Amino acid sequence: xxxxxxxxxxxxxxxxxxxxxxxxxxxxxxxxxxxxxxxxxxxxxxxxxxxxxxxxxxxxxxxxxxxxxxxxxxxxxxxxxxxxxxxxxxxxxxxxxxxxxxxxxxxxxxxxxxxxxxxxxxxxxxxxxxxxxxxxxxxxxxxxxxxxxxxxxxxxxxxxxxxxxxxxxxxxxxxxxxxxxxxxxxxxxxxxxxxxxxxxxxxxxxxxxxxxxxxxxxxxxxxxxxxxxxxxxxxxxxxxxxxxxxxxxxxxxxxxxxxxxxxxxxxxxxxxxxxxxxxxxxxxxxxxxxxxxxxxxxxxxxxxxxxxxxxxxxxxxxxxxxxxxxxxxxxxxxxxxxxxxxxxxxxxxxxxxxxxxxxxxxxxxxxxxxxxxxxxxxxxxxxxxxxxxxxxxxxxxxxxxxxxxxxxxxxxxxxxxxxxxxxxxxxxxxxxxxxxxxxxxxxxxxxxxxxxxxxxxxxxxxxxxxxxx
Amino acid sequence: xxxxxxxxxxxxxxxxxxxxxxxxxxxxxxxxxxxxxxxxxxxxxxxxxxxxxxxxxxxxxxxxxxxxxxxxxxxxxxxxxxxxxxxxxxxxxxxxxxxxxxxxxxxxxxxxxxxxxxxxxxxxxxxxxxxxxxxxxxxxxxxxxxxxxxxxxxxxxxxxxxxxxxxxxxxxxxxxxxxxxxxxxxxxxxxxxxxxxxxxxxxxxxxxxxxx
Numbered sequence: 035x036x037x038x039x040x041x042x043x044x045x046x047x048x049x050x051x052x053x054x055x056x057x058x059x060x061x062x063x064x065x066x067x068x069x070x071x072x073x074x075x076x077x078x079x080x081x082x083x084x085x086x087x088x089x090x091x092x093x094x095x096x097x098x099x100x101x102x103x104x105x106x107x108x109x110x111x112x113x114x115x116x117x118x119x120x121x122x123x124x125x126x127x128x129x130x131x132x133x134x135x136x137x138x139x140x141x142x143x144x145x146x147x148x149x150x151x152x153x154x155x156x157x158x159x160x161x162x163x164x165x166x167x168x169x170x171x172x173x174x175x176x177x178x179x180x181x182x183x184x185x186x187x188x189x190x191x192x193x194x195x196x197x198x199x200x201x202x203x204x205x206x207x208x209x210x211x212x213x214x215x216x217x218x219x220x221x222x223x224x225x226x227x228x229x230x231x232x233x234x235x236x237x238x239x240x241x242x243x244x245x246x247x248x249x250x251x252x253x254x255x256x257x258x259x260x261x262x263x264x265x266x267x268x269x270x271x272x273x274x275x276x277x278x279x280x281x282x283x284x285x286x287x288x289x290x291x292x293x294x295x296x297x298x299x300x301x302x303x304x305x306x307x308x309x310x311x312x313x314x315x316x317x318x319x320x321x322x323x324x325x326x327x328x329x330x331x332x333x334x335x336x337x338x339x340x341x342x343x344x345x346x347x348x349x350x351x352x353x354x355x356x357x358x359x360x361x362x363x364x365x366x367x368x369x370x371x372x373x374x375x376x377x378x379x380x381x382x383x384x385x386x387x388x389x390x391x392x393x394x395x396x397x398x399x400x401x402x403x404x405x406x407x408x409x410x411x412x413x414x415x416x417x418x419x420x421x422x423x424x425x426x427x428x429x430x431x432x433x434x435x436x437x438x439x440x441x442x443x444x445x446x447x448x449x450x451x452x453x454x455x456x457x458x459x460x461x462x463x464x465x466x467x468x469x470x471x472x473x474x475x476x477x478x479x480x481x482x483x484x485x486x487x488x489x490x491x492x493x494x495x496x497x498x499x500x501x502x503x
Numbered sequence: 504x505x506x507x508x509x510x511x512x513x514x515x516x517x518x519x520x521x522x523x524x525x526x527x528x529x530x531x532x533x534x535x536x537x538x539x540x541x542x543x544x545x546x547x548x549x550x551x552x553x554x555x556x557x558x559x560x561x562x563x564x565x566x567x568x569x570x571x572x573x574x575x576x577x578x579x580x581x582x583x584x585x586x587x588x589x590x591x592x593x594x595x596x597x598x599x600x601x602x603x604x605x606x607x608x609x610x611x612x613x614x615x616x617x618x619x620x621x622x623x624x625x626x627x628x629x630x631x632x633x634x635x636x637x638x639x640x641x642x643x644x645x646x647x648x649x650x651x652x653x654x655x656x657x658x659x660x661x662x663x664x665x666x667x668x669x670x671x672x673x674x675x676x677x678x679x680x681x682x683x684x685x686x687x688x689x690x691x692x693x694x695x696x697x698x699x700x701x702x703x704x705x706x707x708x709x710x711x712x713x714x715x
Contacts, residue, residue: 047710050702051695055676059695061702063713071595073536082689087699090714099534115534115557122536159713166594166618180618182596183538184625184688192692194699198675230521231588231614264591266617287712295712330521351520351586358519449593451530468592470525472548 037305040269041202041237044177044302048160050194060197062189063159066145067094067132069123070451071164075187076126086130087193093154093285094127094134096120097144098451102414102441106453107137116452130190143417143443146170146384150254151417153283157272157299162189167384167467169260173253174280175272175302177237180261201235201311203265204304206242209318214501216394217252218386218465218484220244220316221259222324222334228314230332233265236312239304240270244318250279251390258385259467262331271303325371325497326469326482328359333469335371337487337499343367362471363479364459371497374481377460379404379411379492380474381438381485383448386465387416389423391485395465396429398489398500404437405495411438412454414446436493450475463491504627506685510608511654512581516645517571522585523592524619528601532557541597542604546572572605576650584638584645585612589630590619599626609655613638624678625688629657631672657683 038046050059072094079085086092099116101107111117120137127134135141141148146167149155155171161178162168164186171178185195205228207220225232238260245256253270260268277296280286287295322336333356335342344356344367360367365374381387381395392415404411413433415421421443424430430440447454448466450473456462458477465488466473469480483491490500532544535557543561550572552565566573572580583602589612590598599622602610608628613635615623623630633641644664645651654663657679662670681688692699707714 051698053677057675057677059692059698061699061706070533074538074596077536077538084689088703113534119534119536156713158710164594164596166592180594182594182599182618182622182625184596184622188689188692191689192696192699193703194692194695196677196688196692230591231616234588234614234617261592261618264588264616287715291712291715295710298710330523354518355520449525449530451533468523468525470523470592472529473525476529476548476554 037307039202039304039308039310040175040239040271040302041177041200044158044160045199047158048177056198058197058199059194061160061194062162063091063156064154064161065092065186065189066149066161066163066168067092067186068098068145068165069096069119070098071183072126072186073119073122074183075190076130078187079190084191086132086190089131091193092132092190093149094123094132095142095145095148096123096137098445098449100137100444101452102444102446102454104442107442112453140418140422143420144384144387144445146258147387147416147420150174151419153280153286156286157276157280158302162195166261167258169266169268170254170258170384172257172260172268173250173270174276175269175299177267179266200237200266203233203236203238203312203314204310205238205240205314205316207240207244207316207318208242209244211244211318211321214486215321215323216484216486217248217255219321219324220318221256222326222331222482223321224316225259225263225331226324226334227316228263230262230330231264233260233263236265237267237269238263238265240268245270246273249390250275251388254388255385259331262467272299323484323487323500325487327363327365327371328356329362329469329471331467331469331482333359337371337497339371341365341367341369341371372499373496375407375461375496376463376491377409378456378462379408379488380447380462380464380466381412381488382414382416382446383466384416385467386485387414387420389420391465392420392424392429395485395489396432398486398503399436399438399493400432402436402493404492407495408492411492412441412447413438414441415443417443438492447474449473463488463497504685504687507627507629507657507682509654509656510581511652512608513577513579514582514584514641514645514651514653515571515577515580516584516642518586518642520586521588521591524590524595524598525592527590527598528595529555531555533595533597538600539604541601545601545605546570579606581606582609582611582653583607584641585610586638587612587614589615591616594618596622596625599623599628603628611638611641624682627682629655629674629682633670633672637670
């Protein structure tokens with residue numbers, strides 16, 4: 035037996051069988067389900083007269099469409115189409131016997147926040163969800179990736195997926211991060227370095243001393259945005275932080291079984307001498323707080339940078355991409371990022387809505403006020419439990435005193451399926467993961483930043499280096 | 504799924520890199536609990552000048568005359584020609600549903616995002632990856648006054664241009680078979696039910712905590 039990467043170990047442990055073409059039937063341990071990508075899968079099951087293969091392997095929660103305003107939570111979802119979709123999730127889960135954390139349950143929240151929070155996400159497992167940010171769960175040394183609705187149905191019916199092995203990439207981030215520089219800045223810098231398609235066809239393992247030094251929540255932020263680099267799955271080796279995080283989670287094993295599991299989880303590292311198809315090195319100390327300026331996450335620069343000039347780009351397709359982006363974003367080449375004024379601020383999403391994100395944001399907001407030019411500054415916790423924890427720590431008071439709105443958990447303005455959105459031309463400092471055209475509302479202009487940088491933009495009214503505040 | 508038949512179709516050139524699934528089908532249309540009817544909203548924000556909402560009558564909406572699919576030459580296009588990293592971003596299968604509903608059956612690009620690529624095969628769409636320089640040539644040919652027509656032969660893995668030039672392409676054997684036969688993936692996998700049960704029995708011993 036040769037040396038194995040972490041990915042090899044996870045893959046090998048889940049292969050049911052391989053056919054003569056090298057295509058594998060891969061066993062899926064866990065499936066997370068939300069309201070947007072599941073109704074057609076349940077309908078497919080029903081039409082074919084099939085039942086879930088292993089009901090307890092699934093956990094459902096509404097998150098994309100749910101309102102974050104308390105008043106709309108109380109009165110019921112105003113949008114009739116969204117209301118039907120959220121209700122359909124409830125009906126489908128009830129009829130197939132799947133556990134759902136419905137709106138009003140304190141455990142409700144963003145699917146990628148609640149999975150780890152509940153201990154549903156287990157190291158060493160295979161986890162899927164009809165959502166591309168399923169890569170988040172790779173922070174636990176789990177093979178986790180997003181799938182389409184047909185595959186949601188396939189997993190419901192068979193507990194398996196038809197897969198071919200991916201190539202492997204190691205991204206090693208070494209050295210110490212500077213003060214005020216976060217996991218979000220690391221992953222944005224990585225996407226800037228390898229490009230939004232740099233990881234296509236790969237599973238990326240993040241390693242190096244700077245990744246090891248991150249908390250589990252920071253690791254989730256990094257793995258979450260792996261998909262923004264084109265890779266379906268990100269991975270981080272298990273260490274004692276992982277084991278400690280799992281201990282006592284409601285759905286995690288307990289007692290002797292936990293110790294047995296932990297012993298197995300500790301083997302979830304790439305062997306010394308394991309080889310990767312590609313290796314990329316980044317120096318943590320050289321990473322500054324990042325801000326995206328365009329309409330793809332790879333269009334990112336350090337806060338002291340300037341909007342790039344398409345005329346300086348030799349590749350005509352890329353130059354056209356920059357021109358389109360500047361036009362859509364209402365920016366001019368050479369403009370310093372720190373001079374760009376902001377209209378709205380969004381702190382939330384499966385990338386940055388966990389308790390540590392809220393603590394980091396509150397630390398900058400404390401004693402400051404949201405600038406007068408900001409029309410709306412939202413803080414949307416990732417789950418009801420994150421919200422309760424933040425309130426126990428008084429973070430909500432800090433935010434509201436500074437002029438932020440404190441909301442109920444959900445995906446919210448990350449993709450603007452609910453009422454939280456940008457109007458055409460509005461510019462947002464957002465802790466979410468995608469700056470695509472129209473992502474936060476048709477004509478809206480999104481700049482991706484860390485929670486601390488989002489608050490810095492909120493209190494000054496424009497992008498600014500949080501380290502200089 | 505309907506079996507994939509060989510056909511000859513018009514090529515619509517969509518000259519832009521990194522087209523994401525949010526652009527292919529915007530979020531407001533994802534509230535539908537159905538699998539059909541997304542075609543009129545394909546590329547909604549680029550195709551129309553107003554803001555689209557589910558259940559709108561699109562025949563009454565103002566069209567963006569600069570958008571390629573609004574050019575009458577491409578209204579019946581069945582082949583979409585695109586640039587790098589087509590289908591990146593969200594895993595929404597509504598993107599291939601919308602493309603298929605519009606009438607697209609083949610997408611040609613230098614590269615595709617993984618999840619989108621997979622989702623295409625589940626919906627009778629054949630995504631074909633071709634070398635960047637070749638895609639560049641096809642963009643030139645497809646942007647002429649007369650639209651480019653290509654014949655697609657999946658069993659032979661061959662594209663034939665209307666000028667007689669031929670382009671071979673590669674496709675995963677299993678995916679090809681499933682497209683040609685229109686096979687139901689779930690039905691096929693359930694033929695392996697015994698192997699899945701054997702795996703589970705073994706795994707319950709090796710990793711019992713997964714099953715609590």
